Amino acid sequence: MQWTSDCTKALASTKERGDKKALKSLKKKQVRLLSFRVVLSRVLDFVCRRLPRLDFRRSLGSGRVPTLEPSQLYTQLKQL
Numbered sequence: 001m002q003w004t005s006d007c008t009k010a011l012a013s014t015k016e017r018g019d020k021k022a023l024k025s026l027k028k029k030q031v032r033l034l035s036f037r038v039v040l041s042r043v044l045d046f047v048c049r050r051l052p053r054l055d056f057r058r059s060l061g062s063g064r065v066p067t068l069e070p071s072q073l074y075t076q077l078k079q080l
Contacts, residue, residue, distance in 0.1 A: 003030070 006026055013022035 006029075010022040010026040014020055
């Protein structure tokens with residue numbers, strides 16, 4: 001829905017001003033958002049496939065829910 005309203009605004013602006021700057025700007029924004037989503041999807045897929053291999057045994061043995069700081073998670077993922 002946001003994409004539709006953005007396109008409508010860009011088309012109206014293009015018609016009003018007579019140039020394509022608004023459409024080019026919108027395209028650039030959409031490409032950037034899609035690229036980010038692709039990268040995020042790949043990272044999440046990578047993490048989810050390797051998550052069972054992470055060593056949570058110490059924290060599970062104590063009865064606590066395993067928690068890792070982002071730096072610790074990155075270090076363990078890097079070692080896989």
